[in-house]
Amino acid sequence: MTFKHWRTFLALFLFFSISLTTIAQSVDDIVPRPVEVKKSRRGHVSIDGKAQIVFDKQFTDQAGFLKEMLAAQTGLNLQSNLNGQSTGKVKHHIRLLFDAKAISKAEMYTLTVKGKDITIRAKDTAGMVYGIQTLLQLFPLKQVEKVKVPDVAITDYPRFAYRGMHLDVVRHMFPLEFIKKYIDYLAFHKFNTFHWHLSDDQGWRIEIESYPKLNSIGSWREATLIGHFKDTPARYDSTRYGGFYTKNEVREVIKYAAVRGIRIIPEIDIPGHSRATIAAYPEFSTRPDTTWNVATTWGMYNRQNNVLQPNPATFKFLKTVFQEVAELFPSEYFHLGGDECSKIWWKADSVSQQFIKDHNLKDEKGLQTYFIEQTAGYLQEKGKKVIGWHEILEGDLDTSAIVMNWGGEKEGIAAATRKHKVIMSPGKPLYFDHYQSKDPNDSLAIHGYNPTESVYNFEPVPDALRQQKLDSYIIGAQANVWTEYIGSPAKVEYMIFPRMTALSEVLWSPKEKKDYEDFKRRLKTAIIPRYNFWKSAYFKGFETWTTDKQ
Numbered sequence: 107m108t109f110k111h112w113r114t115f116l117a118l119f120l121f122f123s124i125s126l127t128t129i130a131q132s133v134d135d136i137v138p139r140p141v142e143v144k145k146s147r148r149g150h151v152s153i154d155g156k157a158q159i160v161f162d163k164q165f166t167d168q169a170g171f172l173k174e175m176l177a178a179q180t181g182l183n184l185q186s187n188l189n190g191q192s193t194g195k196v197k198h199h200i201r202l203l204f205d206a207k208a209i210s211k212a213e214m215y216t217l218t219v220k221g222k223d224i225t226i227r228a229k230d231t232a233g234m235v236y237g238i239q240t241l242l243q244l245f246p247l248k249q250v251e252k253v254k255v256p257d258v259a260i261t262d263y264p265r266f267a268y269r270g271m272h273l274d275v276v277r278h279m280f281p282l283e284f285i286k287k288y289i290d291y292l293a294f295h296k297f298n299t300f301h302w303h304l305s306d307d308q309g310w311r312i313e314i315e316s317y318p319k320l321n322s323i324g325s326w327r328e329a330t331l332i333g334h335f336k337d338t339p340a341r342y343d344s345t346r347y348g349g350f351y352t353k354n355e356v357r358e359v360i361k362y363a364a365v366r367g368i369r370i371i372p373e374i375d376i377p378g379h380s381r382a383t384i385a386a387y388p389e390f391s392t393r394p395d396t397t398w399n400v401a402t403t404w405g406m407y408n409r410q411n412n413v414l415q416p417n418p419a420t421f422k423f424l425k426t427v428f429q430e431v432a433e434l435f436p437s438e439y440f441h442l443g444g445d446e447c448s449k450i451w452w453k454a455d456s457v458s459q460q461f462i463k464d465h466n467l468k469d470e471k472g473l474q475t476y477f478i479e480q481t482a483g484y485l486q487e488k489g490k491k492v493i494g495w496h497e498i499l500e501g502d503l504d505t506s507a508i509v510m511n512w513g514g515e516k517e518g519i520a521a522a523t524r525k526h527k528v529i530m531s532p533g534k535p536l537y538f539d540h541y542q543s544k545d546p547n548d549s550l551a552i553h554g555y556n557p558t559e560s561v562y563n564f565e566p567v568p569d570a571l572r573q574q575k576l577d578s579y580i581i582g583a584q585a586n587v588w589t590e591y592i593g594s595p596a597k598v599e600y601m602i603f604p605r606m607t608a609l610s611e612v613l614w615s616p617k618e619k620k621d622y623e624d625f626k627r628r629l630k631t632a633i634i635p636r637y638n639f640w641k642s643a644y645f646k647g648f649e650t651w652t653t654d655k656q
């Protein structure tokens with residue numbers, strides 16, 4: 107080779123080696139923003155296909171998760187070994203370590219890039235998953251040969267213990283694969299709870315063995331409303347719609363979620379929202395001689411009879427079915443609904459009235475509380491604590507139930523003052539079935555206006571509670587995704603992104619670290635590319651549709 111050839115060769119060599127080494131994504135772009143980031147200008151750790159993942163036994167599943175995610179994101183296919191069983195001479199490691207000393211809080215992790223290794227420390231599954239998620243955000247979203255990750259020390263933990271996303275699979279049902287994808291979205295955003303709304307007026311969506319008609323009848327509706335429920339005249343399609351998740355499918359989802367540090371709280375909604383139940387078993391209704399249909403329309407409150415009658419068969423049913431579902435889910439929490447229970451059907455029913463008298467209940471509200479307390483008792487036998495929508499407080503309920511407040515601050519304050527733990531889930535701004543724009547051509551939604559900015563600026567702890575030192579009763583918050591007008595996975599994604607990303611920072615990051623301008627910057631540089639990588643839909647107009655466009 108002549109000198110000239112050598113020069114060309116060297117130039118080409120340099121060009122390729124530089125283009126194959128990719129600089130990591132900036133630590134300044136992480137969402138939700140970590141508690142503490144200490145950057146060092148000095149070194150970096152280079153990760154290529156020869157680096158190895160080394161893990162403590164507790165984190166075996168999470169090592170598998172990291173390996174899989176890293177390969178999908180970057181093409182880097184790392185070997186993974188149990189700590190102490192590393193093979194051969196390996197220069198760089200990603201270590202996943204159990205460390206109850208350095209890690210002082212639940213769900214906390216530290217991530218250190220230093221010397222030859224990247225090390226994540228945690229003392230529980232969730233903490234490790236969050237460390238991994240942060241690490242994945244430091245890797246580029248493209249196929250690479252080698253990544254240079256600059257030295258850094260991150261210490262991170264959540265502001266709130268309860269960080270939830272809900273999904274209604276009744277009004278519309280979604281494929282199991284999408285339920286898993288939804289769980290991946292939660293894990294990425296460092297949420298820890300998936301609230302799975304499994305029964306309602308329009309159907310039962312979980313296999314029940316003890317009362318099979320819940321599935322053969324209750325899981326199917328004969329038609330579905332077209333357009334908005336306030337449209338007149340109402341129009342319906344004529345397609346039988348429904349289905350349910352089998353117990354094996356539910357087990358599969360629970361396992362999938364557990365690896366990702368997500369617990370699943372099932373909801374079976376009683377004593378209202380029970381139209382599908384009484385369609386299957388009219389004997390549990392206030393009109394046992396009636397053949398009810400599974401609801402084909404939305405918004406049942408007061409419009410159509412959907413409540414349970416307090417009779418012995420109903421309570422036997424509640425005990426059996428709630429216990430059957432409780433056995434399936436490992437979560438210590440169970441959601442029993444309790445919302446929007448219309449009283450007019452109980453008022454008009456002599457059996458219900460007699461029951462109220464015989465049990466010395468004050469009125470129909472007392473009866474509602476009676477249903478909740480009985481069912482909470484059945485669940486307690488299975489070791490579960492209950493969560494209910496804030497209407498469970500309409501009567502005098504003991505304080506062990508957690509209140510999920512979909513009202514405003516007022517209801518949250520009332521519940522906390524009565525010494526209930528509270529999950530804030532106010533319709534404004536945490537109902538993601540509400541509009542995120544005022545564009546008349548926007549995709550159909552229920553009503554309201556909850557733009558991304560309002561979600562980002564939502565403060566879960568009302569000032570009044572802080573002043574009374576009752577703020578610790580607010581254990582977190584949750585966004586709800588009711589699906590009357592959400593008929594496909596892509597529409598779910600359109601409704602949750604970027605609002606869910608905004609909420610992740612409300613729930614995770616220290617309040618004083620929040621900054622909406624910077625959030626939007628990170629959204630554009632780091633998160634929207636993620637949505638694209640996931641092939642996920644999202645709402646693009648979040649900058650135009652600001653809070654003040656009310």
Ligand code: TNX
Pocket residue numbers: 445446495512537539552588589590
């Ligand atoms: C009220 S909020 C409901 C749901 C509806 C939702 C629509 C709550 C606990 N119940 O049944 O789907 O409004 O936004």
